[in-house]
Amino acid sequence: MGDFDFSIIATNWRFLAEGLRYTVQVTLTAMVGGILLGTLLALMRLASLWPLQWLAAAYINFFRSVPLVQVILAVYLILPLLLQFLTGRLIPIGADNSAYFTFTIFEAAYYAEIIRSGIQSVPRGQVAAGYALGFTYSQTMRLVVLPQAFRNMLPVLLTQTIVLFQDVSLVYAIGATDFFGAADKITQRDLRPVEMYTTVAVVYFVLCFALSRLVKYLQSRIAIIR
Amino acid sequence: MIAINNVSKWYGDFQVLTDCTTRVAKGEVVVVCGPSGSGKSTLIKCVNALEPFQKGSVVVNGIAVEDTKTNLPRLRAQVGMVFQHFELFPHMTITQNLTVAQMKVLGRGKEEALDKGLKLLDRVGLKSQADKFPGQLSGGQQQRVAIARALAMDPICMLFDEPTSALDPEMINEVLDVMVQLAREGMTMMCVTHEMGFARKVAHRVIFMDQGAIVEDATKDDFFGKPRSERAQSFLAKILQH
Numbered sequence: 051m052g053d054f055d056f057s058i059i060a061t062n063w064r065f066l067a068e069g070l071r072y073t074v075q076v077t078l079t080a081m082v083g084g085i086l087l088g089t090l091l092a093l094m095r096l097a098s099l100w101p102l103q104w105l106a107a108a109y110i111n112f113f114r115s116v117p118l119v120q121v122i123l124a125v126y127l128i129l130p131l132l133l134q135f136l137t138g139r140l141i142p143i144g145a146d147n148s149a150y151f152t153f154t155i156f157e158a159a160y161y162a163e164i165i166r167s168g169i170q171s172v173p174r175g176q177v178a179a180g181y182a183l184g185f186t187y188s189q190t191m192r193l194v195v196l197p198q199a200f201r202n203m204l205p206v207l208l209t210q211t212i213v214l215f216q217d218v219s220l221v222y223a224i225g226a227t228d229f230f231g232a233a234d235k236i237t238q239r240d241l242r243p244v245e246m247y248t249t250v251a252v253v254y255f256v257l258c259f260a261l262s263r264l265v266k267y268l269q270s271r272i273a274i275i276r
Numbered sequence: 277m278i279a280i281n282n283v284s285k286w287y288g289d290f291q292v293l294t295d296c297t298t299r300v301a302k303g304e305v306v307v308v309c310g311p312s313g314s315g316k317s318t319l320i321k322c323v324n325a326l327e328p329f330q331k332g333s334v335v336v337n338g339i340a341v342e343d344t345k346t347n348l349p350r351l352r353a354q355v356g357m358v359f360q361h362f363e364l365f366p367h368m369t370i371t372q373n374l375t376v377a378q379m380k381v382l383g384r385g386k387e388e389a390l391d392k393g394l395k396l397l398d399r400v401g402l403k404s405q406a407d408k409f410p411g412q413l414s415g416g417q418q419q420r421v422a423i424a425r426a427l428a429m430d431p432i433c434m435l436f437d438e439p440t441s442a443l444d445p446e447m448i449n450e451v452l453d454v455m456v457q458l459a460r461e462g463m464t465m466m467c468v469t470h471e472m473g474f475a476r477k478v479a480h481r482v483i484f485m486d487q488g489a490i491v492e493d494a495t496k497d498d499f500f501g502k503p504r505s506e507r508a509q510s511f512l513a514k515i516l517q518h
């Protein structure tokens with residue numbers, strides 16, 4: 051110890067920045083895709099038709115019961131086979147692209163539960179008022195229930211996204227180069243683990259902390275006046 | 277206008293409505309009263325199919341609401357409803373509350389919807405509140421906005437479910453005044469309320485419910501003059517004390 055050499059960061063910053071960009075991209079894709087799919091799952095879970103309920107519950111419980119790393123690996127291995135089976139052609143997707151898909155379908159299960167409780171937090175009278183004005187089911191959801199539900203659950207939704215941001219590092223299992231993976235690869239080559247991992251940890255901390263402050267700020271900005 | 281024919285409803289084994297039959301003619305004001313849990317809200321919600329029922333039929337303006345072929349959103353758009361807890365949309369301004377359904381359901385343009393909404397807001401005396409959010413208004417003001425919101429749809433009849441029972445006493449009259457005015461203009465109204473002053477002033481008929489059944493369905497004068505059932509008598513004695 052004693053001879054820290056942070057020049058390793060300076061010489062490799064491009065590679066690290068690329069990794070960070072990938073991490074952010076996966077996070078944003080999985081957030082948007084996961085919230086869309088999660089909303090659909092939540093609505094299915096709250097539907098009056100039991101097959102819909104059952105299907106959504108099975109999906110959610112499945113993904114919440116298996117480790118993420120395993121899903122990342124499984125999708126990476128199975129997805130190309132599945133696509134080949136469906137299209138008859140060999141389509142190389144690669145680790146990077148496979149992760150976009152995996153995180154979207156995995157996070158959807160977690161978002162779905164958050165969204166479901168958000169929907170349930172909207173008083174039933176609001177739904178009745180929507181219907182009474184002549185709104186259809188989908189109008190009642192889009193105009194009355196979901197806007198209120200999302201305001202109520204925004205903090206939890208973003209907190210889940212912060213967890214997602216950190217979890218992207220698990221793509222090292224399939225060799226994709228996210229922020230953490232980039233640092234890992236540099237370390238293996240240049241053997242400066244302390245400087246490298248310290249820097250990575252500080253960046254994660256700063257970003258996540260800033261995000262959680264943002265959550266607090268938004269919470270006060272968009273709260274519904276009741 | 278509204279015909280309720282032998283309607284029965286169950287929640288599991290529990291029968292909420294027992295063979296309810298009554299009629300509201302065009303321009304008629306009917307007050308529904310009865311003890312808590314007697315099924316008043318349930319009955320009035322059957323009229324615009326907010327509550328499904330297992331037996332009987334409800335016909336509004338010639339359309340059977342229980343018919344699976346009925347376009348319920350379209351029917352509901354013609355039936356205004358005012359709730360006990362106002363149910364304004366808290367994430368929208370008063371103006372948006374007044375215009376959203378006009379635009380999304382009736383397909384009116386923004387200008388027209390705004391014009392109509394603001395006129396009605398003026399009518400309930402709240403023009404200056406147009407840009408506020410519901411949470412910034414008092415209960416009485418919110419309920420007046422809710423009435424304006426329902427009227428903006430040009431309803432053929434109006435349903436009220438205890439519109440004043442969640443209000444502080446000093447706000448009850450501002451809401452009742454709007455309702456009285458509406459009744460005098462000839463609006464067809466079915467009102468669940470215990471405001472007997474309102475009933476005396478504008479009701480044509482009074483319905484008394486107990487344990488899910490319509491026990492009394494009489495003209496106003498008959499009802500206040502000589503209620504036939506003992507239960508209605510004791511109920512009236514109780515609420516007229518205050």
Ligand SMILES: Nc1ncnc2c1ncn2[C@@H]1O[C@H](COP(=O)(O)OP(=O)(O)OP(=O)(O)O)[C@@H](O)[C@H]1O
Binds near residue numbers: 290310311314318319
């Ligand atoms: N979803 C439900 N499941 C089971 N029972 C219900 C349900 N909704 C209402 N009930 C019961 O049905 C009965 C009638 O309810 P309703 O709300 O119509 O009464 P009400 O006359 O409007 O009473 P209040 O004056 O308290 O508003 C009550 O006994 C109530 O407990």
Ligand SMILES: [Mg+2]
Binds near residue numbers: 316317318437438
């Ligand atoms: Mg009630």
